[in-house]
Amino acid sequence: MLASIFKGLDFFLFNFTAFFSGANYGFAAFLATVLPAYFLGTSLLLSFFAFKQDSKLTETSPSASANPTHSVPAKKDKITLAAERLNQLLQEDEIFKNPELNIEKLAQHLKVKSYLVRSIIKKAGFPTLAEMISQYRIQQACKLLEKHGRKKNLKDIYYEVGYSTRKAFNDDFKKIMDCTASEFLEKNYNQKTNPPQIRGAFNALVS
The missing domain is CATH 1.10.287 (Helix Hairpins)
Known part of the structure; x- marks a missing residue:
């Protein structure tokens, strides 16, 4: 040619x-x-x-359709798996009880880079690490208060769930439960000793 x-x-x-x-x-x-x-x-x-x-x-030239594996979906999968692992660590291993738990230590537990931890926490349903820890600690404290009542010292309870000071425990308890630990104990005690009248009326109807 x-x-x-x-x-x-x-x-x-x-x-x-x-x-x-x-x-x-x-x-x-x-x-x-x-x-x-x-x-x-x-x-x-x-x-x-x-x-x-x-x-x-x-x-x-490589096309996007010819290569279905992209970095963004792979990253999302990694975060999703890590979030599932985080829930397991919180519920089974109770890592929230560690007073020194922070971003770096949590990254070590999850075996990921530190910069991914915040995304993993949000994927697990919590806005921040501090709020996640507080919610789990107060939830556990409520279980202990319901179980032991006034038989167990409150200081022992907040130490057991991971708090170092009474003030930090009281602040989180009030914020999450909308009452103090003492008020929670009183309410729980009254419910056990004096059941609501509607419950008694219901029992009378079915007896």
């Missing part, structure tokens, strides 16, 4: 030279027929080569 292009170019130069040298070697006919066909053919050939080159680039 390239040989035909160069051959036509030689023919054009030959006739062009002949015209200006006085030997009109069919130059008029050449201009009327051969030259337009030559330039048309050349354009078509160049377009063909350009099309083939684009096709090769398209075939060799």
